[in-house]
Amino acid sequence: MPRRHIHVIGAPEAPLRAALRALRSTLDVPEAFPAEVIAEAERAAKSPRLPALDETGIPLFTIDPPASADLDQAMHLARREGGGFRVHYAIADVAAFVTPGGVLDAEAHRRVATLYFPDERVPLHPRLLSEGAASLLPGHTAPALLWRIDLDADGRTEATDVRRALVQSRAKLDYAGVQQQIDAGTAEEPLALLRDIGLLREALERERGGISLNVPEQEIVEHDHAYSLEYRAPRPVDGWNAQISLLTGMTAADLMMSAGTGILRTLPAAPDGAVGRLRRSAKALRIDWPHHVSYAEIVRSLDPRKPAHAAFLEECTTLLRGAGYTVFQNGEVPEPSVHSAVAAPYTHCTAPLRRLVDRYAGELCVAAVAGEEPPEWVREALPGLSQTMAEGTRRANTVERECVDIIEAALLKDRVGEVFDAHVVDVKENEPAVGTVHLQDLAVVARVEGGDEKLPLGERIRVRLTQADPGSAKVRFAPA
Template identity: 75%
Template sequence: MPRRQMHMTGAAAAPLRDALRDLRGELDVPEGFPAAVLEEAERAAREPRLPAEDATHLPFLTIDPPDSVDLDQAMHLERRPGGGYRVHYAIADVAAFVVPGGAVDTEAHRRVTTLYFPDEKVPLHPAVLSEGAASLLPDHTAPALVWRHDLDGEGRVEATEVRRALVRSRAKLDYTGVQHALDAGTAEEPLALLREVGQLREALEVERGGVSLNVPEQEITRRDGGFELAYRAPLPVDGWNAQVSLLTGMAAAGLMLAAGTGILRTLPMAPDGAVGRLRRAAKALGIEWPHHVPYAELVRSLDPRRPRHAAFLQECTALLRGAGYTVFRNGAAPDPAVHAAVAAPYTHCTAPLRRLADRYAGELCLAFSAGQEPPEWALAALDALPRQMADGTRLANTVERECVDLVEAALLKDRVGEVFDATVIDVKEREPLVGTVHLEDPAVVGRVESADGAALPLGERIRVRLTQADPGHAKILFAPA
């Protein structure tokens, strides 16, 4: 699916900014941090609890979107003498700056996760921490949780540990630049090893039956005082980078399960009815799915740049619904203990600047890796985390969905009545006259309703007419032309 952009001028963006402000009010999104939180954060930034170990000799690097400054992760990869690989993965040590039960901690439990709007970010922690002292910015020494994974020649984990240490990133890279360097053959180690290790870990994902969905995403970007919508198909380096994070999340889950206490990110297996619906969608889209071919194998064979394949991948996201956080104690492992898409026990632990639960998972793993008991403050907060994270995740999903709807309506508000080429990427099973269409130009995904009684043709290219678009009042709506 090609990436296309549509630019909106600053003048046209004014009503959108008003609508975004109204949305934050409707969702009761915090406007700023209380004075006590800012004061405590400033003090913590000046006087963090620093670890004794110094790992600043390791030339860590980060890979993030170009404008990101809240950098949670940094990596360093190297070959091990005698074969295999060593992966160092540094995670921002938020606990070095946050006093349990203090003002920053209390506010973080209220916010739960960072929220991203097109015109501003509503962070989990004050910027002096999340974009400054605690962030793994280049040429900045910061405390971190440093994971060390020793892998064999096939990428399998032979040993893993995590400890606190000071780190210093050498370079802030972005996905497009890294992909270009890898494709051109100009990347040197350790960056070149990211592809090597990433591909090995992807092969192991295939072996255990895991699946990663490469669904093209709509992105809202700022440019010259306005906003743009674009499709972004994931690059190979996105997947290789994600494999290092998955590796760490699985290692963390293993540490907690071995200790008998922790918090996992779980996803039950999809019910048979959901898989049956996917098979019907594949047939409607003209995608061959032999009965002996597993779902994960089929997904890996698809090309997200092809509209029919992209439509099917969008349908596949239904199997990822139902993910949640599960706490367990005293050796009583949860059921299920596996994340169905990862096909292994897994937890969130690599984004503590932006996600509350990760700080607690990291603290438990530090203790268990050292053969110690976790601090009481970490254990005391566990039971409330699943509910808090569920509420925060729902809010974040609502923000993302509503922001895209608003931007689409703002981009198209002067084009009501126009006809566009589109692909039907979803049809409601019980309402075949209602579905979703994907426009390639502009980069819009919107609701379509058939008024003539004819069922929408899943996977087919059709012409649609825009019938409504009004930011802040009505989402975009199409009808078959």
């Protein structure tokens, strides 16, 4: 699901990086791993628990940003005799390295997830594992949970299997290069099929009423020695690749529900009035949204390369609030059990190097396919796992929100007093003179306050920058 990505491209060192360091200190982010955790990770890297099944003959490949080294997933796509497709999807087997109850396991429960700052990452596991022994790096033989998902000619799931195996990725690809190969028609079939399968899965997503938000990334870009925030639109291959992950997460949820024990990623339906507020935001951004067109249809019609559309997609993420992790045992599957944006039962299981819950979901699925009870360490941890993940998610969301504020403040600190064109995209119900604006010419969303009149939700106004302090991570505007 979408998360706002921020890239720092030659951004001014001060005060931005100083503010980011201060933020990590304020939030008590655990950057350095304790010596005993590193020692256990070193031992695990030298002697992981390896499976007997050898599937290194499958020519897997990964698709990640060029600088990434924590590679959770590798895939191979093929056509099946008689029609349809076979998806092999290898997920890094973190449990082969982490001993339940050990110091490495305890540290992972303390961290919960990798935290992403614009200037660095704070990893869930020591880098010698997450970017080394456990990572699905090209040419490196590693233990994995190897999924085999057979699809029919329309992309619907026909059969599923997942088991432990040794795998080896053949190539580390990046999104831009894959898109170029597919567009040019030079991609070999296992890679070219990513488009075919991705488009089929997107069609099925539309059929079941699911929505994938193509939320743009924010980038700090230099123009003539000045810096600005701009949006970078995702490529089609980003969506096709995400569909393979969504397919696996939905398949994993079905396996756990059939077995009667698991943990789902759930999201309730949007509250009454939420879509109406988005319609007013669309009006402010001059996006034509006829009344007979549904929310799902308008989202799919948007072009994230257009600034107004990019801004609206950011606003659409408000409908994703309320997502959580729901544990169930003894066959008592919760109701509702679906993720409203996926429009199906779904779980997180494809990023165990970066997210704690995925290690547990993988174990549950392997046990379900084998017709066995989950390991005791999984059953013991399940009751408290949803709360652990909730706390970790809150911290990750705080990091994301504060980082955006710091970056916006750092880039606008010398422009206090200037007037900008903006769109009112939100108004506080109990304080109608306070709300949120999206600047017309910058990828900046900030608070507006200090006026005497009710803010016109869904309309354009002029606002004056009154505060931009990276130290306090605050950007404030007032009606001009």
